[in-house]
Amino acid sequence: MIDVVVGKNRFIVLEKVNSIIKQKGMNFERYDFSTKDPDFHFLNVVEAISTISLFDNPRVVFLYVEDEKEMKRIDTDSLSEIIQNLTGVDLVIALTKRIPQTQKLGKIFKKHANMHVILEKDGFNKENYLRRLLKEKNISMSKEAGNLFVERIGEDYARMESELEKLGLLDKRIEKDDVDTMITQDIDRLVFDLSNALLDKNKEAAFRIYHSLLQQKNDPLGLAPIVSSSLRSIYQIETLVNLGYSNSQIEDMLKMSENQVRFLRSRRLGKVSNILYYLNKLSEMDQKTKLGEVDRFVAFELLMLEIMQ
Structure with a gap:
């Protein structure tokens, strides 16, 4: 299976990618590659896709092209060939910009991949994300505390989880005063x-x-x-x-x-x-x-x- 996520906000893109991968279940081998990595080489991606798991576990390969200009680090002809003949591994690709269907790879994506385009108007629902994190971490928080927490976090979405872990150390229901005391504003x-x-x-x-x-x-x-x-x-x-x-x-x-x-x-x-x-x-x-x-x-x-x- 191939999933392609397109979006410019790195945090939202990674959230979407993790959501897609999470749906694939447990006990899989995951290989992550980013073109931002100075040691990145596309051949390593090819190897991760091609190598058979020693323990016969499901495999997921995630390739993140974090800048449109970094597409030059990708052998698009080779990637197109891989996608058309993909077996035994799930491939997730994240891009900042959709590849036009006038290009070969764009046509391949349309035919073989599940496309997930994150539009600017979609934004990011901080309240829903907070509720999800609270449930995952088994933390109770009052509505007033939640509103203040979201306000204090601002646009720094990646900060939410670490700040919640700090509040979780209180080992009690989080109230507005707790957030006011412990969480600084953006x-x-x-x-x-x-x-x-x-x-x-x-x-x-x-x-x-x-x-x-x-x-x-x-x-x-x-x-x-x-x-x-x-x-x-x-x-x-x-x-x-x-x-x-x-x-x-x-x-x-x-x-x-x-x-x-x-x-x-x-x-x-x-x-x-x-x-x-x-x-x-x-x-x-x-x-x-x-x-x-x-x-x-x-x-x-x-x-x-x-x-x-």
Whole structure:
């Protein structure tokens, strides 16, 4: 059996792959290959597919082509031949982009493989994933705690399992206060939210996020360069959008994920020249605070107010 999973979000793709493999039952031999691995060689994939199991166990070979450009590391003619004559092994292939049916391999996939295309609109249901993990780990959690947990995790889906293991050590029903105490918020998302609140001139949201960051022991001296990086990303994306680049082109050029680009493009970012001005002001503030010329808290808060005028 051959399954092909197509999607750009690595976490969601791997979740789908694991779900497919899990349905195949227990006691199978699994061989994983990723083109990201510097030691990757397609001949190793061929060998894993061709080698007969010593214990006659079912075998699953998983091949992950994590970047469209890495297809050059795959002998597509050989892979097409293997797929057409596959016996005694299940093959799961994950790709970031669907191969057109105008290509030989695309035609082979259509004829022989079960296609699983993860669309952008499908997203990822964090609540369902949380419920599944809670059941698997036999952890009880109140609804309020679950809502806060999902909020704190943000877009860092891979973090959910490790954070639940930490909460599981409490060996009791997890309440909202437990999550509030033990699970920190997604700092990257908070910083993006702060940057956007500043650009939207939303004082209430900006200072709420700012104080939340301070509560998590983030110092203004540390926040300034992170906010600068966030604004710089916004500046780069806004510039490329104005030049007519598509989301996928921006992802490749800036080495950003699909979610990052989509999230940033959904914002009303204002004029690019304004963002450059804010970057310069942040740089000036950083220098002055390090020289001890101004109090770091006062300087950062005054700059926030200036941006939101």
